[in-house]
Amino acid sequence: MKLYGSYTSPFVRHCRIALLQTELKCQFIETDANQSATLSPTKKVPLLVDSDLELTDSTSILTHIYELAGEDFLSDLDDIELYHMTNTVLDACVNLFMLAKFDGITPEKSIYLTRQKERINSGLTAINNKVLSKELPLTDAEIRLASFADWAKFRNIFPVADYPNIEKLLNLANTNPKFVATAPKE
Numbered sequence: 001m002k003l004y005g006s007y008t009s010p011f012v013r014h015c016r017i018a019l020l021q022t023e024l025k026c027q028f029i030e031t032d033a034n035q036s037a038t039l040s041p042t043k044k045v046p047l048l049v050d051s052d053l054e055l056t057d058s059t060s061i062l063t064h065i066y067e068l069a070g071e072d073f074l075s076d077l078d079d080i081e082l083y084h085m086t087n088t089v090l091d092a093c094v095n096l097f098m099l100a101k102f103d104g105i106t107p108e109k110s111i112y113l114t115r116q117k118e119r120i121n122s123g124l125t126a127i128n129n130k131v132l133s134k135e136l137p138l139t140d141a142e143i144r145l146a147s148f149a150d151w152a153k154f155r156n157i158f159p160v161a162d163y164p165n166i167e168k169l170l171n172l173a174n175t176n177p178k179f180v181a182t183a184p185k186e
Contacts, residue, residue, distance in 0.1 A: 022069035083141035146173035
């Protein structure tokens with residue numbers, strides 16, 4: 001099994017954490033944006049190749065990893081909702097980050113991006129108001145949220161301290177050696 005991705009991607013990080021948790025054998029191959037554009041039909045990471053199977057989305061990759069390990073993934077409705085809310089906000093943040101980085105387009109220059117920024121703010125507020133774990137282990141959705149929050153902190157996307165419950169969850173996640181071992185790096 002091979003996982004293609006970047007060390008900074010929160011989507012890839014979640015997959016790397018799942019691989020560490022399940023102790024499945026997998027080769028990690030660092031891939032940049034140009035390589036992912038040629039490797040993956042979706043032109044993004046992560047990409048998992050397991051024999052003839054190619055998976056191009058972190059959710060399907062996580063499902064596959066946990067199925068191989070004989071474990072459940074996202075079996076609780078509240079966890080599913082938190083996972084998908086987090087993905088919605090994370091996708092909006094990635095779009096804003098990439099457009100600003102590569103094209104110099106910011107919400108101040110786009111009505112659509114202004115809406116994305118509003119989606120981020122209202123989504124983070126709603127997530128911050130949810131009941132989150134106060135001890136390990138984290139749920140699958142909380143791992144996604146902590147990976148997102150750590151990426152946001154690493155990339156200076158938003159001040160995580162403005163969302164105290166999310167910040168507490170990130171601090172808790174940082175007591176897990178598997179989470180720490182997958183921290184984003186350039």
